[in-house]
Amino acid sequence: MQPGEEVLISIVLPVYQVQEYLPECLDSVLGASQSFQGIEVVAVDDCSPDASGALLDEYAARDQRLRVVHLPQNVGLGRARGEGLARARGDYVWFVDSDDRLADGALAAVAERLKRTEPDVLLVDHALLYPEGDLERNVRAHLFRDTPETFTLAERPATMDLVMTAWSRVLRRDFLLGLDVEFGHGYYEDISVTYPTLLAARRLSLLDRVCYHYRRGRQGAITNTSSPKHFDLFGQYERIFAFIDREAETAEPFRRAVFDRTVRHATTVLATPGLVPEDMRREFFRQTSDHFRRFRPRDYSHPSGLRGLQYRLVERGAYSAYAALEPVNRLRLALRTALGRARRTARRAPRLVATALRRAYYRACLLLPVDDSLAVYAAYWNRGYACNPAAVYEKARELAPGIRGVWVVAKDRAGSIPPGVEYVVDGSARCLRTMARAKYLVNNVNFPYELPKRRGAVLVQTQHGTPLKKMGTDLRDHPAAARGMNFDRLVEQCGRWDFLVSPNPHTTEVFTRVYPGGYEVLETGYPRVDRLVNASLDEVNRVRDELGIAPGQTAVLYAPTHRDHQDQAAPLLDVRRFADQLGDDHVLLVRAHYFDSPRTVPSRNVVDVSSHPSIEDLSIAADVLVTDYSSVMFDYAALDRPIVIYAPDWETYRRARGVYFDLLAEAPGAVATTQEELAEVFLSGEYTGPHMTKRRSGFRARFCPYDDGHAAERVVRRVFLGEPADQNGPVQAGS
Known part of the structure; x- marks a missing residue:
């Protein structure tokens, strides 16, 4: 997104302790699965103690559509959303949770509907994303079907039955700012915005398409966390009723529906095992009862059945009688959960049956x-x-x-x-x-x-x-x-x-x-290193000929490692430009990690060797190795040839993945952190200097002490021939 270019959708992304999920979220918004480009992402690092902030900065350096705000102290999800909203420029704003993800093509579908209908609020359908990877569409998906492109809440009051989360709707920014509402503090912070925007909207639209994948069962989510913060629920609904009182002309007709959802929400929280701490359950019930009597509409009548009985007990404050009903209510919730699991298992049944059969056959064998x-x-x-x-x-x-x-x-x-x-x-x-x-x-x-x-x-x-x-x-x-x-x-x-x-x-x-x-x-x-140590000059020349390396050319092997903390890591080196900087007397062999898809486009002096069957052959063919954090450096050091470390994201990698030693301080050769530095290392000849030879010697002494070309033999003699481990032991490197 160029400065001044139109932004239709601002995605506000509050971030706190989600480094495990953040790359998948960012890739789902900024990656190739989204064709619509008229967006910006305002990510708010809520003083996250993990590597989330560094991950945001790394993505922002590669994609100018992402702007990062680092808060000096933790303010909570609601205020973090407010910080993002204050910086948003788009006509519409979408509050996305940073542990969830957008569905493929969601932005294009949302943008098309926004442009055609110009609603105040666009509600999008979602699917539940379970830990095992299964997706289950929203059980109220039928409410999205057969709807006019725009309508009012009075015309379709069933819209109130949809989830009241911030991520389930895209809001016209000017409309939102004009309501004078803000996200609450603590748990359930989004309902103090989602209810008012729905009640006040003059143009609503429903998009019958799964645009959002909501992650279920994540450790630390409030839906499975025991905490006194569940009491925040009451304060959030107080703000909603205050809005109804203030905007009575438009919101008053929906007071009863909001009240019913309030009581349903509170009783569901109380009935869900493990949410309200055991010693606080009676107090939670008391506040539910107070809330009921305080906000009950004049024309309210209790629902029928078990729910109606619960509501009457809540209204009376009859905790003992209500608690006696709890086993029945919990059974109802458990059955609903079990049915959901059964549906998911049924979809996976063929795979499960095949796995069970293989396991049974193996045990029989x-x-x-x-x-x-x-x-x-x-x-x-x-x-x-x-x-x-x-x-x-x-x-x-x-x-x-x-x-x-x-x-x-x-x-x-x-x-x-x-x-x-x-x-x-x-x-x-x-x-x-x-x-x-x-x-x-x-x-x-x-x-x-x-x-x-x-x-x-x-x-x-x-x-x-x-x-x-x-x-x-x-x-x-x-x-x-x-x-x-x-x-x-x-x-x-x-x-x-x-x-x-x-x-x-x-x-x-x-x-x-x-x-x-x-x-x-x-x-x-390592037995695989024997190939490097024992390679003859004839073998080296044969492999170089097979790779098309001309006599006299310097072969540079570039072999980066995989970034576990990113799903679709962008290339950190422009290999075409680097090869041009090296000149025609060099050839660049590019080896992608086996977890990553090759992206190299071969050219006159760039060869993609990602599919080559032997990294050992590539190593003996190369005159110099360029890598970042790959273990290939430890093998290649046995050849005693130059190694250059190209580490533009060292600090991010070190925090996200964790390391055992400071590679930049204990490198086996020259170190570069930018592409220009890398080119200069080669053009100046620094990588072959005596200081680098000394570094490499120390590195080899520490990491290559057994590389004498007989490692495989020692393994075979100990394992298959039963010889003592110390027989024909390894020699020290350089001896």
Whole structure:
């Protein structure tokens, strides 16, 4: 959005302790899933103690439609919304919660309706987003159907039955500001705005489309948090009735409907287990009763049935009788919740049934005799033949030919398995039978939790990198990176390991703490690094020829890591421009992380090698490595070639992901934090200077002490041949 360009919709985004969900929210608003561009996002960092503020700044640096306000102290959700509204420029304002997300295409659909009808309030439909990823459309979706494009509340009073949340409506900004209302403080802060805007609107519109995904079951949400703040409900409704008194001409006809929702809201909060603290329930009921008698309309009559009985007891202040009815009311709520779960389970039934059948078949196969000569290998969640397991497999074929190796691979990656390597397709009956019977299991990640290791089998966990970033149980304090990790399950899986392969003492110290278990640590070095250490000049030249690297060209391998705290991270390096800055005597090999989609457009001196099957081959072909926080730097250091660290978002990454040491202070070579600095590092020749050689030497001494080209052999001799771990031990780097 250029300065002065028309803004139709201002999205106000209050942010507090949501670093786990914030990237998904921002991507849903600013990303490619939204085609409409006439927006601005005013994000209000409510003095959030996590990395949310830094994430906002990082996004704002890449997208000028996002403006960030950092509040010096926490003011709460209502006031944070007010701060955002005061800075909004759009014709309309949409208050989005930063732990939710917009549906694909929602902005274009909303913009089209706003332009065509010019309503005071546009209400949009939503779907509930559950922790397992399921979406369930609003149960009152029928109210959006068969409605005129604009209407008044008097013409369609059933509109009052829709949710009264700030995120469920898009408001004309001038209309909102003219009402002289503001969001309340504490819990239920939005109803002091959503009710008045609905009551006062002269033009309403309903959009029969799911535009918003509301996250259910989030830890810390007020809908599942026990707190005295639930008493805030009464003050918020007092503000609504004060508005009705002030704007009686337009709002008075709806007093009864508002009152009914008030009592329904209060009794639902009281009936929901775990919300009002047990020792405060009687007082909450007393205030509900006082509220009832104070605001009851003259013409009010009680509803029928159980609800009517509840209301009469509330009006009388008869807590004991009301409490006696609570088991019945709670049963009603529980049944409603159970029915919702049943509906969601029914939609997932085919998947659940298939999983149950696979699990049952696998457990039946565990009753078959173990095959002492069978080893199962896998890497990177069955993406193919790679990494430490591949190096162990190759050495086992040489030193332990009696062991038959079989790879587990995803169906769509089966074509990547080299000729002559036996494999089974993940999830197939043959795969399950093979895994169940195998004596040895080798993987660089965990095998599926649902397929436990058979008794007497040997599981070798090779891992796939030296830890710079926080790992394992250390991620409890970094939810943006953990992404809902089940730590109890992780610890249980660590208990299945028999061996853990470690490349250096630093990794041993970290992994034995964050992956607790009774396994034996094999301080052998990483088997995959053998390829680098043992590569001959002929092999280097062959790989360079295959990649099209001309004789005399300097090959620069750019291999950034994945940003766990972002769903769709924007490129931090303009590779085309960087290649032009380097000149024709350089070629840039760009390797995207396997979690990220390649975005490189090949050109004369830029080669996209993201799909190349071997990072080891790419490493031996490269004259210099440029990376940020990827573990490839620790492997590449074994080659004793220049390494350049390009870290434009170090502070954000360090806060969001957590790290074990300061990479910028202990780098293996030159450091750049901007693209211009990176280009200068190369153009000046700084990256090859003696100071960088000294840095690299210290880095290698710490992280490459076992890289002598025999790591795979040591693993095979210990695991498959049963030789003592200290036999033919590793040499120190440089010896």
